[in-house]
Amino acid sequence: xxxxxxxxxxxxxxxxxxxxxxxxxxxxxxxxxxxxxxxxxxxxxxxxxxxxxxxxxxxxxxxxxxxxxxxxxxxxxxxxxxxxxxxxxxxxxxxxxxxxxxxxxxxxxxxxxxxxxxxxxxxxxxxxxxxxxxxxxxxxxxxxxxxxxxxxxxxxxxxxxxxxxxxxxxxxxxxxxxxxxxxxxxxxxxxxxxxxxxxxxxxxxxxxxxxxxxxxxxxxxxxxxxxxxxxxxxxxxxxxxxxxxxxxxxxxxxxxxxxxxxxxxxxxxxxxxxxxxxxxxxxxxxxxxxxxxxxxxxxxxxxxxxxxxxxxxxxxxxxxxxxxxxxxxxxxxxxxxxxxxxxxxxxxxxxxxxxxxxxxxxxxxxxxxxxxxxxxxxxxxxxxxxxxxxxxxxxxxxxxxxxxxxxxxxxxxxxxxxxxxxxxxxxxxxxxxx
Numbered sequence: 001x002x003x004x005x006x007x008x009x010x011x012x013x014x015x016x017x018x019x020x021x022x023x024x025x026x027x028x029x030x031x032x033x034x035x036x037x038x039x040x041x042x043x044x045x046x047x048x049x050x051x052x053x054x055x056x057x058x059x060x061x062x063x064x065x066x067x068x069x070x071x072x073x074x075x076x077x078x079x080x081x082x083x084x085x086x087x088x089x090x091x092x093x094x095x096x097x098x099x100x101x102x103x104x105x106x107x108x109x110x111x112x113x114x115x116x117x118x119x120x121x122x123x124x125x126x127x128x129x130x131x132x133x134x135x136x137x138x139x140x141x142x143x144x145x146x147x148x149x150x151x152x153x154x155x156x157x158x159x160x161x162x163x164x165x166x167x168x169x170x171x172x173x174x175x176x177x178x179x180x181x182x183x184x185x186x187x188x189x190x191x192x193x194x195x196x197x198x199x200x201x202x203x204x205x206x207x208x209x210x211x212x213x214x215x216x217x218x219x220x221x222x223x224x225x226x227x228x229x230x231x232x233x234x235x236x237x238x239x240x241x242x243x244x245x246x247x248x249x250x251x252x253x254x255x256x257x258x259x260x261x262x263x264x265x266x267x268x269x270x271x272x273x274x275x276x277x278x279x280x281x282x283x284x285x286x287x288x289x290x291x292x293x294x295x296x297x298x299x300x301x302x303x304x305x306x307x308x309x310x311x312x313x314x315x316x317x318x319x320x321x322x323x324x325x326x327x328x329x330x331x332x333x334x335x336x337x338x339x340x341x342x343x344x345x346x347x348x349x350x351x352x353x354x355x356x357x358x359x360x361x362x363x364x365x366x367x368x369x370x371x372x373x374x375x376x377x378x379x380x381x382x383x384x385x386x387x388x389x390x391x392x393x394x395x396x397x398x399x400x401x402x403x404x405x406x407x408x409x410x411x412x413x414x415x416x417x418x419x420x421x422x423x424x425x426x427x428x429x430x431x432x433x434x
Contacts, residue, residue, distance in 0.1 A: 005113075005117050006117050006120050006121050006124070007121075009117055009118060009121035010121040010124055010125055013121055013122065013125045013262065013263070014125060014128070016262040017125075017129075017316050017317075017318075018315075018316075018317075019262070019317070020317070021317060024261060024262060024317070025063065027262065028063060028261070028262070028265065028289065029061070029062050029063055031289040031290075032060060032063065032066065032265065032287065032289060033057075033060060033061065035287070035289055035291075035292075035295065035297060036057045036060045036069070036297065037057040038087065038292060038295070039087070039295040039297060040056075040057045041057075042087035042088075043084070043085055043086065043087045043295060044084045045080050045081075045084040045085040046085075046295060046297070049070065049072075049076075050069070050070075053069070053070045055068060055069060055070070063265070066265060066267075066287065066298065067273075069297060069298050070298065071273060071285060071298045071299075071300055072296070072297065072298055072299045072300065073300050074099075074107055074299075074300070074302065077107055078107055082108065082110055085110075085294055085295075086110050086293060086294055087292055087293060087294075087295065088112065088293065092112060093112070094110040094111065094112065095110075095111045095112065095116070096108050096109065096110055096111070097109045097111060097242055098242070099241075099242045099243065107242075107243070109242065109243060109294050110293060110294055111293050111294065112293050114292055114293055115290070115291055115292060115293040115294070118245075118263065118290035118291070119245035119246075122245050122246045122260055122263055122290075123240070123245060123246040124160070126213075126238060126246050126249035126260075127185070127187070127213065129249060129251055129252075129258075129316075130185075130211050130213055130234070130236040130249070130250075130251075130252070131185075131210070131211050131234070131252075132184075132185050132211065133184070134160055135161075136161075136183070136184040136185045137161050137163065137181055137182070137183040137184055137185070138160070138161065138162050138163070138183055138184070138185040138186070138187065139162075139163045139164075139165055139177075139178060139181060139183040139185070139186045139187070139188075140162055140163070140164050140165065140187050140188065141165040141166075141167060141174065141186065141187070141188025141189065141192045141193060142164075142165075142166070142167065142188060142189060142192075142216065163177075163181050163183065165177060165178075165188070167188070167189055167191070167192035167195075167409065168409075171192075171195040171196045171198070171199045172199065174192070174196055175196050175199060175200070175207070178196070178207065178209075179207070183209060184209070184210055184211065185209070185210070185211045185212075185213070186209050186211070186212045186213070186231075186233075187212070187213040187214075187215065187238075188212075188213075188214065188215075189214070189215070189216050189217050189415070190214045190216075190217045190218070190219045190220075190223045190224075190227075191217055191223075191409075191415035193212065193214060193223075193227050194223045194226055194227060196230070197226045197227045197229070197230035197231065198226060198230075198355070200230040200231075201226065201229060201230050205230075206230065206231070206232055207230065207231055208231060208232045208233070209231045209232075209233050210233060210234065211233060211234055211236070212227055212231055212233040212234070212235050212236070213235075213236045213237070213238050213249075214227070214235065214236070214237050214238065215237070215238035215239065215240050216240070217415060217416070218324055218330070218342070218417075219235075219237045219324075220346045220349070221346060222346060222349035222350075224237075234252075236249065236250040236251075236254075237249075237250045237257060237324075238250070238257075239257055239305075239321065239324055241286075241301055241303075243286075243288075243296055243299065243301070244264060244286055244288040244291065244296050244299075245288075246260060247259065247260060247264065247266065247284075247286065248260065248266075248320075248321050251312065251314045251316060252314060253312055253313040253314040255308075255312055255313060255314075255320070256308040256312065256320035256321060256322045257320060257321045257324070258312065258316055258318040258319070258320055259318055259319045259320065259321060260318065261318040261319055262289075262318075263288065263289055263290050264286055264287060264288050264289055264290075265286070265287040265289065266284065266285075266286050266319075267282075267284075267285040267286070267287075267298070268280075268281075268282030268283065268284060268285075268305060268306075268307055269282050269283045269285055270282055270283075271283075276307075278307045278308065278309035279306060279307070279308075279309065279322070280306065281304050281305070281306050282304065282305065282306075282307075283300060283302075283303070283304060284300075284301045284302075284303040284304065284305050285298055285299065285300050285301070286298075286299055286301055287299070303324070304324075304330075304331075305321045305323065305324050306321065306322050306323045307319060307320070307321055307322065308320040308321065308322035330342040330416060330417075330418045330419065330420070331418065331420055332359065332361050332367060332393060332397070332418065332420055333361065333364070333420060333422055334393060334394060334396040334397065335364060335365055335396050335397070336394075336396060338394075340392070340393060340394075342359075342417065342418030344392055345357075345359060345389075345392060345417065345418060347388070347392065348385070348388065348389060348392075351377075351381070351385055352374065353373060353374050353375050353376070353377040353381060354371055354372070354373070354374060354385070355372040355373060355374040356371075356372040356406075356407050356417075357369065357370060357371050357372065357407075357417065358370040358407050358415075358416070358417050358418070358419070359389075359417065359418045359419070360419050360421065361397075361419070361420045361421065361422060362421045362422070363422075364422065365396075365397060365398060366397055366398040366399070366400055367389075367393065367397050367398070367399055367400070368400050368402055369386065369389055369399050369400065369401045369402065370402045370404045370407065371385075371401060371402065371403055371404065372403075372404055372405065372406055372407060373403060382401070385401075386399050386401055
């Protein structure tokens with residue numbers, strides 16, 4: 001009967017896409033009050049966390065009271081005993097999800113179906129907004145070819161059929177499987193999709209898939225164009241995290257990503273934890289209003305994003321993100337103290353002889369420019385590429401080129417094109433430049 005619970009939630013969530021702003025705010029305030037009270041009453045970790053901060057549940061009555069709560073960092077959860085964080089008895093049968101751990105030790109999140117109902121309904125709603133039909137065949141291309149919850153009975157009747165692929169397999173293998181399944185909907189890491197797209201483009205082929213959704217990595221314009229070209233698809237970008245599920249989704253207007261405002265409160269904060277205005281980059285701090293097993297309240301995801309003002313042409317009233325900047329350590333620190341967004345390095349993708357690249361900063365005055373060759377460049381082309389990279393970092397950093405056979409994936413299966421390993425990477429930079 002789990003599917004019927006998810007379907008009932010999906011139906012309610014779909015209705016909320018047309019709610020007026022005042023009704024949505026009242027709903028969010030009620031959910032916020034319930035969540036804070038629930039976490040305080042049922043999680044020893046949250047009770048102690050709020051008592052140390054001098055906070056009682058009754059102190060949070062409206063959305064404006066949210067900033068009275070302290071911000072949660074991932075390291076706090078890592079240090080905590082999971083039995084103290086969860087809100088159900090220790091003998092509960094838990095499903096454990098593990099975050100990527102790209103910036104350190106992974107976080108092991110304990111869940112039951114109580115939270116998974118909401119996670120699944122939320123992502124199905126996002127897929128439905130891109131055009132997914134219940135009877136479509138959908139391929140998921142991510143870090144593993146396995147689902148946390150396994151195959152569902154209704155898939156045997158052609159409903160929401162999912163086929164799980166892994167980016168650890170070669171593009172040739174995954175393309176062969178795609179040809180056999182011929183899905184109408186494909187969802188995966190941009191890097192994994194781009195690898196299959198490049199194979200098709202190299203062979204002068206097109207493999208049509210009507211709808212492709214990307215997530216888990218920053219989708220830049222170059223990768224989007226290659227996927228569109230190879231699959232003749234409409235490409236939709238998703239923003240999600242292992243902790244809270246789908247956060248935002250791109251609609252058919254392709255004018256930003258809608259935040260799931262009915263299911264979460266997304267704050268964009270500066271380094272003093274003050275809200276940033278629309279159009280400016282900030283740290284993503286999220287409160288998942290539906291989460292009960294392992295609450296996430298004012299949780300710092302370690303990502304950076306920019307909010308877009310105004311109404312979307314599609315008519316959905318939810319707020320939008322105009323751009324995702326990726327993780328806080330996906331930026332480069334200049335000796336002058338200025339941070340450079342990893343997105344500025346998109347310009348390097350115009351070099352036709354470059355199959356892939358990665359920029360790694362491990363010391364304050366230099367970066368390593370790792371390059372995977374499509375074909376051997378001339379000395380002049382290489383010099384021009386290095387000079388362009390140096391120009392993007394304002395001439396403040398030495399650029400050390402390295403020819404590599406491939407760009408390694410994180411343990412999660414993701415590929416990050418810009419990595420800063422300086423201690424300040426997830427600290428408090430004095431200025432952000434995009």
